Amino acid sequence: MTSQKTPQTMKPATAAKKLGVYLEATPAEFRQGVVSRDELNALQADPPEWLRELRRNGPHPRPVVAAKLGISIGGLARGGITEALTTEQIDALKAAKPEWLERERATQAEVRKEALHVKEKHHRSDS
Structure with a gap:
C-alpha cells in the first residue's frame, strides 16, 4: 500500500x-x-x-533594512526605524549619515570584531 x-x-x-x-x-x-x-x-x-x-x-523587511545599513535589528529600533523601508529610503539614510546610524555601524563593527576574535581564540584552543 x-x-x-x-x-x-x-x-x-x-x-x-x-x-x-x-x-x-x-x-x-x-x-x-x-x-x-x-x-x-x-x-x-x-x-x-x-x-x-x-x-x-522594497519595501524591505527590517532584517533586510538592517543588513543594507550594516547594523543590527536592535540598532534599527534604537534609531527609531520600526517600519519597512524602500531602497530609496535606505539610500537616503546612508547619504544623510545620521549620528545614530554612524554609532550603530561602529557598534556593529565592534561586535563583528569581537566575534572574530572569539572564533580565532576558540580555533587556537582546538588545535
Missing part, C-alpha cells in the same frame, strides 16, 4: 521571510494562500517580476 505524500506547505509569512521580502508588499494571492516547498523553490529559482521588483526596490 502506497500513501499519497502530501506537499509540505508554509504560511505566507514564513515564505516571505525565506524570500527576504516584506509580506504586506506581496500580491494578495500570495498573502491569502499557502506556499508549498515546490512553489517556494520555483520562486527562488525563477522569481516573477513582482518578487524581483520587491527585492530591488
